[in-house]
Amino acid sequence: MTSVPTPPWRKSPKPVKQQLSQALIVETGLRILDSEGLDALSMRRVAQELGTGPASLYAHVSNKDELLELIYDLILGEIEVGEPDPANWKAQLRAYALESHQVLGRHADVARAAMSSVPTGPNALRLGEYMMSLLISAGMDPRDASFTVDRLSLYIAGDAFEGSLHFARMRAQGLNDRKEYIRNFVGQIKDYYQSLPPEQFPMLTTYVDELTDPDGEQRFEYGLDLMIEGMAARMK
Amino acid sequence: MTSVPTPPWRKSPKPVKQQLSQALIVETGLRILDSEGLDALSMRRVAQELGTGPASLYAHVSNKDELLELIYDLILGEIEVGEPDPANWKAQLRAYALESHQVLGRHADVARAAMSSVPTGPNALRLGEYMMSLLISAGMDPRDASFTVDRLSLYIAGDAFEGSLHFARMRAQGLNDRKEYIRNFVGQIKDYYQSLPPEQFPMLTTYVDELTDPDGEQRFEYGLDLMIEGMAARMK
DNA sequence: ACCTGAACACCGTTCAAGT
DNA sequence: ACCTGAACACCGTTCAAGT
Numbered sequence: 001m002t003s004v005p006t007p008p009w010r011k012s013p014k015p016v017k018q019q020l021s022q023a024l025i026v027e028t029g030l031r032i033l034d035s036e037g038l039d040a041l042s043m044r045r046v047a048q049e050l051g052t053g054p055a056s057l058y059a060h061v062s063n064k065d066e067l068l069e070l071i072y073d074l075i076l077g078e079i080e081v082g083e084p085d086p087a088n089w090k091a092q093l094r095a096y097a098l099e100s101h102q103v104l105g106r107h108a109d110v111a112r113a114a115m116s117s118v119p120t121g122p123n124a125l126r127l128g129e130y131m132m133s134l135l136i137s138a139g140m141d142p143r144d145a146s147f148t149v150d151r152l153s154l155y156i157a158g159d160a161f162e163g164s165l166h167f168a169r170m171r172a173q174g175l176n177d178r179k180e181y182i183r184n185f186v187g188q189i190k191d192y193y194q195s196l197p198p199e200q201f202p203m204l205t206t207y208v209d210e211l212t213d214p215d216g217e218q219r220f221e222y223g224l225d226l227m228i229e230g231m232a233a234r235m236k
Numbered sequence: 237m238t239s240v241p242t243p244p245w246r247k248s249p250k251p252v253k254q255q256l257s258q259a260l261i262v263e264t265g266l267r268i269l270d271s272e273g274l275d276a277l278s279m280r281r282v283a284q285e286l287g288t289g290p291a292s293l294y295a296h297v298s299n300k301d302e303l304l305e306l307i308y309d310l311i312l313g314e315i316e317v318g319e320p321d322p323a324n325w326k327a328q329l330r331a332y333a334l335e336s337h338q339v340l341g342r343h344a345d346v347a348r349a350a351m352s353s354v355p356t357g358p359n360a361l362r363l364g365e366y367m368m369s370l371l372i373s374a375g376m377d378p379r380d381a382s383f384t385v386d387r388l389s390l391y392i393a394g395d396a397f398e399g400s401l402h403f404a405r406m407r408a409q410g411l412n413d414r415k416e417y418i419r420n421f422v423g424q425i426k427d428y429y430q431s432l433p434p435e436q437f438p439m440l441t442t443y444v445d446e447l448t449d450p451d452g453e454q455r456f457e458y459g460l461d462l463m464i465e466g467m468a469a470r471m472k
Numbered sequence: 473a474c475c476t477g478a479a480c481a482c483c484g485t486t487c488a489a490g491t
Numbered sequence: 492a493c494c495t496g497a498a499c500a501c502c503g504t505t506c507a508a509g510t
Binding site: 278279280290291294299300 | 482483484485486487
């Protein structure tokens with residue numbers, strides 16, 4: 001195999017190496033997170049992907065936590081919201097919750113950052129502004145609206161985080177089919193509950209089927225509606 | 237310094253070294269968790285505390301995740317419940333939620349295990365049985381009861397987990413006063429929100445005070461009541 | 473200002489060897 | 492069966508040195 005000389009018209013071939021920048025680091029982090037999960041996302045791994053050493057990242061990002069928060073806000077950018085319509089606040093709030101939940105679910109492992117982060121990124125601000133204006137224009141008291149936004153956000157992030165823990169466990173077992181993993185997992189709990197002494201655990205043994213419903217989306221919506229109905233009860 | 241011979245009546249002095257056992261490992265883990273936080277809880281640290289090497293633990297505990305789950309169920313043992321009283325289900329459910337929340341808060345860092353764990357430990361079973369019997373005796377449909385138990389547990393663990401993340405951050409900064417840390421932290425967000433352009437963020441800038449209420453307990457109760465009222469609305 | 477190699481002080485887990 | 496030392500394959504972060 002002979003090596004070809006670079007042709008003369010391609011002058012001063014730029015160094016292959018890309019310039020480092022915060023945006024580049026964050027994007028690389030997101031890519032790793034999505035394809036290999038939170039456990040794989042390390043400063044060293046990001047650096048490797050960018051062809052450099054881990055120390056180089058610290059010129060653009062102060063530590064791993066900050067990197068995670070930046071990735072988190074990047075993801076929040078995927079959530080789109082429209083104009084608040086006071087007459088439809090319930091449906092709009094519900095739609096918002098479902099969409100955020102979906103977006104967080106799509107990037108499973110960022111959910112942890114969602115729980116620890118302070119809402120100061122540009123997208124977090126945008127979404128906070130949206131939720132507040134929706135609830136307040138619907139007639140909710142500002143204090144109630146603030147608490148509601150806080151609690152709803154916690155619920156969404158909490159459910160997504162729980163999901164991400166299952167997802168990580170699945171990956172640790174070398175499995176890939178999310179549906180099948182859940183079915184299997186739930187099946188094991190079912191067997192266990194069924195094997196319990198009915199005298200001591202009459203409820204758990206009687207209602208095994210209800211307790212081991214594998215439909216996570218349905219469970220999420222159930223809790224969401226519980227909260228929304230609670231809000232409605234408080235407003236009228 | 238002369239060494240004293242062991243007196244003859246103290247026969248066959250047992251080796252000073254304690255026997256390893258799962259219970260001992262779990263207790264040691266809990267002690268480290270409570271006094272130094274999740275970050276400090278490593279297999280190596282537990283082993284060190286017991287005067288041995290990390291490999292020794294693997295004869296009693298299959299991995300770190302299992303250790304965390306065992307610690308978690310040990311902690312759940314602190315939650316006491318009485319007899320379900322159908323006429324008072326709202327108050328009892330509320331009291332249960334507050335107590336679990338308190339117990340998890342006391343052992344801040346176990347909350348992560350609370351979110352990932354499958355409810356199969358003896359105490360998790362006991363508490364699941366209690367919640368189910370409370371809701372069902374109050375007239376709730378079994379399916380609703382199951383979903384409610386699941387969602388309420390998630391909410392409690394989620395809030396505790398969020399709290400533990402703040403706690404960890406505090407410790408990482410070398411601080412010790414929880415109250416002061418929160419005040420400080422909230423103050424910073426307040427300043428930031430106040431500095432935002434009001435045209436772009438009318439809600440966030442107008443309702444800074446409501447949005448930065450530092451009382452975490454009040455926020456927890458707010459969300460709890462939202463859910464309980466949602467349940468009540470569904471039952472009647 | 474930005475980047476780097478090398479080092480520091482850690483991890484969880486495995487494995488062959490011991491008792 | 493239980494315990495061990497040593498090793499493997501990793502971490503996040505710092506720091507002095509380079510450009």
